[in-house]
Amino acid sequence: MSERAPDRRLPAAKTDMFDPGGANTRRRNRNRRLFGWATGLPILLATGLLAILLYDVVTDAFSWQVIEPNNSGVSFSFTDGFRFGGTWERVVTLDLLEQGLSQEEIDETLLDPEARRIYGARNRVELMLWAEGMPLRYVVTSSRDRHLTDLTLAQGFARRSEMEAALEPGQLFVLNPWLDIAFFTKNASRTATMAGLGPALVGSVMLILLVIAMSVPLGVGTAVYLEEYARDTASTRAIELNLSNLASVPSVVYGILGLSVFVRGIGLGPVVLAGALTLSLLVVPVVVIAAREAIRAVPGTLRQAAYGLGATKSQVVARVVLPNAIAGITTGVVLAVARALGETAPLLLVGAAAFVPRLPDGILSIFTALPIQIYAWVSENDVEFTHVASAAIAVLLAILFVLYAIAFRLRRRFGRVA
Amino acid sequence: MQSRESVQPVRSLGALRLSRAENARERLVMGLLLACAVITILTTVAVVFVLARETIGFFLDPAVTLWAFLTDRTWTPLFSNQTLGIAPLLVGTFLVTGIALVVGVPMGLASAVYLSEFADDNLRRRTTSVLEVLAGIPTVVLGYFALLFVTPLLQKVVPGLNLFNPLSAGLVMGFMILPTVSSISTDAMQAVPRSLREAGYGLGGTKIDLVMRVVLPAALSGIVASIILAMSRAVGETMIVSLAAGQRPLLTIDPRETIATMTSFIVQAATGDQPAGTLASRSLYAVAATLFTVTLLLNVISQAIVRRFRERYE
Numbered sequence: 175m176s177e178r179a180p181d182r183r184l185p186a187a188k189t190d191m192f193d194p195g196g197a198n199t200r201r202r203n204r205n206r207r208l209f210g211w212a213t214g215l216p217i218l219l220a221t222g223l224l225a226i227l228l229y230d231v232v233t234d235a236f237s238w239q240v241i242e243p244n245n246s247g248v249s250f251s252f253t254d255g256f257r258f259g260g261t262w263e264r265v266v267t268l269d270l271l272e273q274g275l276s277q278e279e280i281d282e283t284l285l286d287p288e289a290r291r292i293y294g295a296r297n298r299v300e301l302m303l304w305a306e307g308m309p310l311r312y313v314v315t316s317s318r319d320r321h322l323t324d325l326t327l328a329q330g331f332a333r334r335s336e337m338e339a340a341l342e343p344g345q346l347f348v349l350n351p352w353l354d355i356a357f358f359t360k361n362a363s364r365t366a367t368m369a370g371l372g373p374a375l376v377g378s379v380m381l382i383l384l385v386i387a388m389s390v391p392l393g394v395g396t397a398v399y400l401e402e403y404a405r406d407t408a409s410t411r412a413i414e415l416n417l418s419n420l421a422s423v424p425s426v427v428y429g430i431l432g433l434s435v436f437v438r439g440i441g442l443g444p445v446v447l448a449g450a451l452t453l454s455l456l457v458v459p460v461v462v463i464a465a466r467e468a469i470r471a472v473p474g475t476l477r478q479a480a481y482g483l484g485a486t487k488s489q490v491v492a493r494v495v496l497p498n499a500i501a502g503i504t505t506g507v508v509l510a511v512a513r514a515l516g517e518t519a520p521l522l523l524v525g526a527a528a529f530v531p532r533l534p535d536g537i538l539s540i541f542t543a544l545p546i547q548i549y550a551w552v553s554e555n556d557v558e559f560t561h562v563a564s565a566a567i568a569v570l571l572a573i574l575f576v577l578y579a580i581a582f583r584l585r586r587r588f589g590r591v592a
Numbered sequence: 593m594q595s596r597e598s599v600q601p602v603r604s605l606g607a608l609r610l611s612r613a614e615n616a617r618e619r620l621v622m623g624l625l626l627a628c629a630v631i632t633i634l635t636t637v638a639v640v641f642v643l644a645r646e647t648i649g650f651f652l653d654p655a656v657t658l659w660a661f662l663t664d665r666t667w668t669p670l671f672s673n674q675t676l677g678i679a680p681l682l683v684g685t686f687l688v689t690g691i692a693l694v695v696g697v698p699m700g701l702a703s704a705v706y707l708s709e710f711a712d713d714n715l716r717r718r719t720t721s722v723l724e725v726l727a728g729i730p731t732v733v734l735g736y737f738a739l740l741f742v743t744p745l746l747q748k749v750v751p752g753l754n755l756f757n758p759l760s761a762g763l764v765m766g767f768m769i770l771p772t773v774s775s776i777s778t779d780a781m782q783a784v785p786r787s788l789r790e791a792g793y794g795l796g797g798t799k800i801d802l803v804m805r806v807v808l809p810a811a812l813s814g815i816v817a818s819i820i821l822a823m824s825r826a827v828g829e830t831m832i833v834s835l836a837a838g839q840r841p842l843l844t845i846d847p848r849e850t851i852a853t854m855t856s857f858i859v860q861a862a863t864g865d866q867p868a869g870t871l872a873s874r875s876l877y878a879v880a881a882t883l884f885t886v887t888l889l890l891n892v893i894s895q896a897i898v899r900r901f902r903e904r905y906e
Binding site for chain 1: 610614617618621622624625626627628629631632633635636638639642643646698699700702703705706707709710711719721722723724725726728729730731732733734735736737739740741767770771774798799800803821824825827828829830831834835855858859862863876877880883884887888891892895
């Protein structure tokens with residue numbers, strides 16, 4: 175730059191440039207403001223896109239529906255408050271009374287966890303708001319109900335009176351919040367109303383725990399080696415170059431690696447462990463980069479002081495460097511976890527199942543995960559599953575926002591600007 | 593690394609010499625840490641080995657020739673009459689990538705100019721957080737958004753737009769790569785020294801002159817690197833295209849048609865049940881090898897640009 179000839183196209187200094195009130199200065203200031211706004215616009219757009227995405231997800235997690243209860247009168251409405259457990263038990267009790275059971279038999283049934291699960295799966299109890307004649311009342315529906323229409327939140331509000339007027343006897347116009355308490359515990363189902371996140375949540379938690387257990391030692395170990403031990407040799411440079419390339423290998427390629435090596439190569443099959451191994455390899459570069467930055471920020475004087483006290487190199491690393499770098503490393507790990515939580519393609523390739531009927535019971539059982547479940551539900555050709563997908567996305571995004579908030583707070587607290 | 597050589601423990605003083613046991617422990621720790629670093633190398637080796645083995649198997653199959661792979665205009669490995677020309681997948685990939693770049697690069701550069709030249713520290717920190725969150729939205733969520741929000745919206749404006757189309761996938765992907773372009777370009781622009789800016793002002797330049805003729809040219813290597821890196825991310829992006837762009841390999845550059853990309857074919861082939869070792873299963877590896885080569889090349893180019901064309905201001 176410095177050797178370059180001065181650009182002759184730059185306007186020559188004008189005599190009025192020191193005249194703050196002059197027309198030229200005013201024009202310059204206006205242009206400068208316009209330019210500032212124009213360059214800031216994409217940030218507004220990006221923020222707007224985020225807002226629209228959130229709005230879309232949240233409103234899509236609700237829908238107005240006309241349902242036709244098809245369960246011999248087991249459709250109750252409650253006006254007595256918002257008690258989840260209590261409401262559920264009253265519903266099941268009433269359901270069983272209809273079937274002719276005595277109160278003792280019902281009490282016994284309710285103590286049996288398997289029976290509770292079956293009734294929980296059949297009766298969607300928690301919240302479905304009956305809109306006919308305000309105020310809203312809770313409605314119990316079951317998998318046997320027919321769902322006749324499906325309107326979005328806005329449409330439903332706009333056409334509520336019209337829809338209510340057109341109801342036939344036995345039909346209800348309800349507000350169906352797909353994201354309710356039961357959604358978190360229900361198992362997978364072919365019926366949208368009955369489908370829940372249970373196996374996906376458990377699968378994702380297992381994956382994340384395994385990923386942390388594997389990628390943190392590997393990533394931090396690599397970072398410590400590169401920062402504290404490695405000399406500047408060709409092989410060190412090769413490791414660094416390799417890491418920066420690994421960070422930008424498409425995640426689907428990691429999926430192919432997982433499929434070929436873990437699933438088929440060592441014969442694990444499409445199990446939790448294979449998914450976790452694949453995701454761990456995927457996030458190691460993220461952990462390494464964050465950990466290296468954190469280790470580099472530890473002042474050399476601390477190390478020298480420790481050496482001066484007679485510490486060996488491994489003691490310096492374990493008792494001085496790592497404790498001082500822990501905040502930065504934690505930030506990196508949280509971001510890596512957020513990445514692993516949302517990754518879909520590698521798990522699809524490793525063979526995470528779209529339909530897991532029950533909870534995974536160990537690291538060698540087949541599994542599903544939040545993003546896989548979302549992909550499966552979005553791919554379903556059914557508008558009701560769109561709402562289920564939205565509800566699942568809302569859960570995933572909420573978890574991610576919490577993780578990001580933690581990461582940002584850690585970074586701010588420990589005074590390091592990324 | 594080199595700068596800390598002076599911090600090495602002094603071993604020449606007899607009193608400070610490590611005992612044999614201590615020495616062994618130190619070696620063990622170093623060995624373990626080195627093993628961690630070696631595993632990261634092994635990951636790459638394993639990727640290359642896996643892709644190469646199956647791809648060679650693919651090309652050794654009598655039904656396949658490299659020439660046909662590169663020149664055939666149809667891609668139907670999952671059908672009974674297989675033709676294996678990768679052109680539709682490559683064109684599909686670069687069509688989506690092109691749309692994403694057209695959307696993402698101008699916006700990313702503009703926001704980088706804003707962050708580096710106009711925003712104060714507080715605003716910059718907040719905005720960077722927003723962009724970081726945007727970058728952290730899982731792509732399956734963006735795919736859902738493209739398919740169920742953007743596509744219905746575009747169908748009202750664009751006549752003849754298919755339900756699955758590269759246009760909405762590319763648009764949303766543009767927002768996905770915006771943070772990549774923006775953050776790397778911001779760093780490059782902020783690295784332009786103050787003296788250059790002051791010289792520009794001293795010559796009577798306005799803020800716009802300064803951005804256009806001083807900051808952007810001086811930061812050009814970082815900007816180009818950020819664009820290439822964003823391109824590499826767009827090429828390797830899987831879930832947005834799988835959900836929103838479709839899985840029908842078609843050699844076209846019409847952004848309204850349903851197409852397939854390399855990544856969406858990989859997902860399609862892997863989620864179907866192709867028995868291992870068949871040509872259809874191996875075609876997946878051949879596509880993945882092509883994808884890996886393209887992204888690797890882009891990364892190498894981006895790094896080379898940064899190294900070679902970085903302006904040094906000492």
